[in-house]
Amino acid sequence: MAAFLHDLAYRRQTLLHQVTEFDAIWQDVQSACGIEEQGLVRTDLARLDGDLSAQRFTIGVFGLIKRGKSTLLNALLGTEVSATHVTPETAVPVYVEHGDQARTEVHLATGEVRELAPSEAIEWTSQKHNAGNRRGVTHVRWALPSDMLKHGVRLVDTPGLDDAEADELYTTRTIQELDAADAGIVVFMSPPSVGATEMSFLRQVAEAHLRKTLIVANFYPQHYHDLETRQQVLDYVTTRIAETTGAEDVKLYPVCAQEAWEARQRGDEAGFAAAGGTALLEAMEDVISTHTGRRLLDRVEEALDRAARVATAEIDLRLRVLGGIDRGEKARLREHADKLGQDDGDVELPIRSDEIEGLKAHLRGLINQSFIKGRRAIDEAKSVEDLERVLGRFTREVEVVTENSYRVLRARLAQVERDVDLDVDQSIASTLVDVGAVVPSSRVVRLDETTTISARMSESDIRSAAVGGLLAGSAGFMALGAALGPLGIVAGALVGWHVGETMRSGRQLKPIREDVNRQLIEVSDELIAEFDRRAEHLMLAIRESARRRRRGFSSDLRHAVRLAERAGADIEGTRKAIEILEQAARRIPDYRMRHPDVDLDGDAASAPKQTQPA
Numbered sequence: 001m002a003a004f005l006h007d008l009a010y011r012r013q014t015l016l017h018q019v020t021e022f023d024a025i026w027q028d029v030q031s032a033c034g035i036e037e038q039g040l041v042r043t044d045l046a047r048l049d050g051d052l053s054a055q056r057f058t059i060g061v062f063g064l065i066k067r068g069k070s071t072l073l074n075a076l077l078g079t080e081v082s083a084t085h086v087t088p089e090t091a092v093p094v095y096v097e098h099g100d101q102a103r104t105e106v107h108l109a110t111g112e113v114r115e116l117a118p119s120e121a122i123e124w125t126s127q128k129h130n131a132g133n134r135r136g137v138t139h140v141r142w143a144l145p146s147d148m149l150k151h152g153v154r155l156v157d158t159p160g161l162d163d164a165e166a167d168e169l170y171t172t173r174t175i176q177e178l179d180a181a182d183a184g185i186v187v188f189m190s191p192p193s194v195g196a197t198e199m200s201f202l203r204q205v206a207e208a209h210l211r212k213t214l215i216v217a218n219f220y221p222q223h224y225h226d227l228e229t230r231q232q233v234l235d236y237v238t239t240r241i242a243e244t245t246g247a248e249d250v251k252l253y254p255v256c257a258q259e260a261w262e263a264r265q266r267g268d269e270a271g272f273a274a275a276g277g278t279a280l281l282e283a284m285e286d287v288i289s290t291h292t293g294r295r296l297l298d299r300v301e302e303a304l305d306r307a308a309r310v311a312t313a314e315i316d317l318r319l320r321v322l323g324g325i326d327r328g329e330k331a332r333l334r335e336h337a338d339k340l341g342q343d344d345g346d347v348e349l350p351i352r353s354d355e356i357e358g359l360k361a362h363l364r365g366l367i368n369q370s371f372i373k374g375r376r377a378i379d380e381a382k383s384v385e386d387l388e389r390v391l392g393r394f395t396r397e398v399e400v401v402t403e404n405s406y407r408v409l410r411a412r413l414a415q416v417e418r419d420v421d422l423d424v425d426q427s428i429a430s431t432l433v434d435v436g437a438v439v440p441s442s443r444v445v446r447l448d449e450t451t452t453i454s455a456r457m458s459e460s461d462i463r464s465a466a467v468g469g470l471l472a473g474s475a476g477f478m479a480l481g482a483a484l485g486p487l488g489i490v491a492g493a494l495v496g497w498h499v500g501e502t503m504r505s506g507r508q509l510k511p512i513r514e515d516v517n518r519q520l521i522e523v524s525d526e527l528i529a530e531f532d533r534r535a536e537h538l539m540l541a542i543r544e545s546a547r548r549r550r551r552g553f554s555s556d557l558r559h560a561v562r563l564a565e566r567a568g569a570d571i572e573g574t575r576k577a578i579e580i581l582e583q584a585a586r587r588i589p590d591y592r593m594r595h596p597d598v599d600l601d602g603d604a605a606s607a608p609k610q611t612q613p614a
Contacts, residue, residue, distance in 0.1 A: 005057070005285055008293045009151035012052055015300055019049045022304070025584050026311060032580035033318055035559050040428070040552035041314060044307045047545075052300060056097075057288050060156045062174045062205070063187035064198055068218040068257040072187060073157045075260035075277055077149075081118075081142050081157070092137045093489060094125055094157040098150055099143025109136035109493035118142070132392065134504070136497025138489050148281070153288075156181070169396040171201050175208045176403050176488065182292040183284055184213045187257075190223060190233045194240075202237065203244040210245065212291055214283050216253045224256035224275070253280050308588050313432055314556055315585045321564040322574050322581075334561050336431050340554035359412060360535055363405035364528050370394075370401040371524040375517050384509050387516070391499060395492045402527060403488025409535055417542045424549050431553070490530065494523045 023045050029035070030042075038046075063069045073096070074080045081096050104121035106114045116124070125140050149155070158177060178184045186205050188198055205213060217237065223229050234252045242250045255276030263271030272278060374394035381387040498519040502512055567574050 004148040004153060004281065005151045005288060005293070008289045008297070011297055012055060012151075015297060015304065016049065016052050018304060019045055019052065022308070022311075022588070023049075025587055028580055029311075029315065029318075029584050032577040033559070033563055035556075037555040037559065038552060039314075039556045039559070040549060041307060041311045041556075043548050043552040044303070044310065048300060048303055048307065055296065056152050056154050057182045057293060058154045058156060058180065059183045059185065059284060059288075060158060060177050060181040061185045061187065062158050062177065064201065067187045067189040069187050070157055071261050072185070072216065072218060072255065072257040073155060075257055075264050075272070075275075076281065077144065077146055077155065078264040079144060079146070080122075081144065092125055092133055092159065092493070093139045094142060095139055096142045096144055096149065096155040096157070098146060098153070100145060101143070102145065103143045105141040105143075107138045107141065109138055109490060109497045132388070132395075132500065132503070133493055133496030134500025136493045136500070138493040169393070169400055171204050172400050173396065173403070173488070174201075174205060176400070176407070177486075178205065178209045178213065179407070180486070182212065183287045184209060185216055185280075185284070186213055187216045187218050188237070189218045189220075191220065194233075194237055199237075199240055203241050206241050206247065206250060207245040210247050210250070212287050214253055214280065214287065215241070215251070216255055216280065218255055218257045221256055221259055224254065224259070230254055253283060255280055310428070311588050312585060315581050315588075317432075317556075317560055318563060319578060319581050319585075321560050322567050322578050324567065325564055330561055330564050332434070333557055333564070336434070337554050337557035337561065340427075340431075340550050340557065356412075356535075356539075359409065360532070363409055364531065366405050367398075367402055367527060367531065368524060370398050371520055374398065375520055378513055378516055378520075381509070381513065384503075384512060387509065387513060388503065391495070391503070391516070395495045398495060398527075399488040399492040402491040402531075403486060406487040406531065406534070409531075410538065413535075413538050413542065417545070420542055420546050424546050427550070428553050431557075487527075487531065487534065491523075491527055494526055495520070498523050 026041050061069045061073050081094060102118060104116050104118050106116055106121055106124045121140055124137055188194055188202060217234060219230060234254060238250050238252055260272050260275035260277040263275055377390045381390050499516050502515045
């Protein structure tokens with residue numbers, strides 16, 4: 001099978017090549033001018049390189065129980081990574097990423113990470129061996145050598161709905177996960193026919209995220225090959241979803257996951273295509289390439305162009321310094337450098353401390369309220385079995401409320417981060433304008449004009465973030481949140497881990513109930529502490545990013561002062577430095593026009609020959 005997302009990966013590799021080439025040009029500048037510090041340009045280039053290298057595209061697989069999600073995932077990957085039995089099996093999210101060799105990590109609510117053999121890890125993901133997630137697993141990461149995962153794709157198999165009374169919670173949780181995913185595969189199966197609960201689920205998911213959601217109809221073999229029956233099911237479901245959502249472009253993808261998986265095991269690509277697997281892969285690739293992936297790479301390309309503008313302005317500054325500036329101009333440069341250096345110790349965030357503390361307190365209150373409601377329901381349980389059901393629903397409610405609360409906080413801080421970035425850019429632009437006697441006005445970079453920034457979030461925006469999605473921050477900011485893990489999943493794992501042993505004790509209802517209530521108080525305390533820790537972590541990350549950029553620019557200005565002070569002492573060195581700087585100035589604006597062939601797969605011929613990236 002051809003490499004998945006090859007064209008998009010080519011464009012990313014092209015951008016990485018351009019960053020590397022740009023960095024090499026700047027190293028020549030540093031060498032010519034005797035610059036030892038990293039400076040602003042290399043700080044920005046390092047951030048772009050990190051964002052591109054860490055780029056991941058997440059595809060979530062969603063659906064109700066016994067709809068064939070795990071079988072379909074195995075078929076797409078060509079290997080078994082999730083339990084596929086006749087009972088509802090997947091108990092926790094399973095993240096499948098590329099790795100040079102197969103290995104599995106189980107992440108626990110305690111913070112412990114266990115590396116296990118794949119056969120052992122499957123037991124940790126299944127309802128049979130980990131009912132109610134009593135082992136406290138937050139998620140499982142599976143590294144796998146796979147062409148499909150080669151260029152930064154990550155697949156996620158999610159637990160299905162196992163309680164018909166909780167369908168609205170499952171739908172809410174699914175939409176939360178779709179918010180965070182770059183594409184979603186929502187699976188239903190025929191037979192059974194699509195009932196009212198499942199149709200409501202499909203309509204709500206389609207309404208929220210139709211553009212990046214692929215609705216998959218999984219058929220048993222005999223029904224998949226009955227073309228008339230297959231088409232009737234597709235027409236019925238498509239019409240019902242379109243009527244409710246008002247969408248005109250609802251499209252369903254028919255597959256037979258069982259036959260697709262069997263074909264992959266045989267290495268039968270024709271059989272895999274006949275079972276609908278190839279068409280689904282192509283649709284997944286199109287969603288990512290057309291929407292999320294392309295937008296992300298567009299943003300990186302714009303940032304790279306902005307870095308080139310900064311570099312050009314800094315070259316102009318050094319050329320003018322080497323050409324000779326007077327004492328007053330030196331003093332102005334030194335004054336700006338000193339001011340930036342003094343500001344380095346503290347970054348003032350464009351949000352009042354009482355506002356962020358008020359928001360955090362409000363969100364903590366929402367989480368606490370869910371625990372108060374849960375303990376009340378536990379007190380009303382009439383039997384151990386009833387208590388099990390109450391805990392199952394309570395766990396899902398805590399996951400939803402906690403994830404909503406954390407997303408509202410991140411949405412607000414993502415806006416803060418963008419505002420901080422803009423403030424730093426405007427400070428740099430203002431400084432360059434103020435030293436206009438040094439930098440020719442025709443070449444001054446107006447960063448404030450090249451930066452697009454949305455309006456500050458209103459109160460209604462804050463509220464809607466909990467329901468409709470998360471405002472995207474920079475790639476670095478979002479990667480930070482992804483590395484910490486979804487807080488809603490952590491909340492559910494903490495509940496399962498704390499109460500699991502008690503529920504297995506075999507005691508009578510009253511002592512079990514008392515222990516569970518006491519343990520839930522501990523869980524709520526741990527969850528609030530984790531919420532606060534993550535909030536502080538995000539605030540520190542925003543501040544440190546701004547500090548790095550300000551430090552870099554301050555260092556550049558100090559170097560310009562030193563360069564001016566020694567320019568007249570080394571005539572030959574100054575002449576050579578001017579020559580290299582002039583060459584660099586000519587090379588930087590041209591970088592976007594060059595798109596070298598990039599070897600993605602160890603074969604130079606595999607890279608497309610084109611003048612523009614795919």
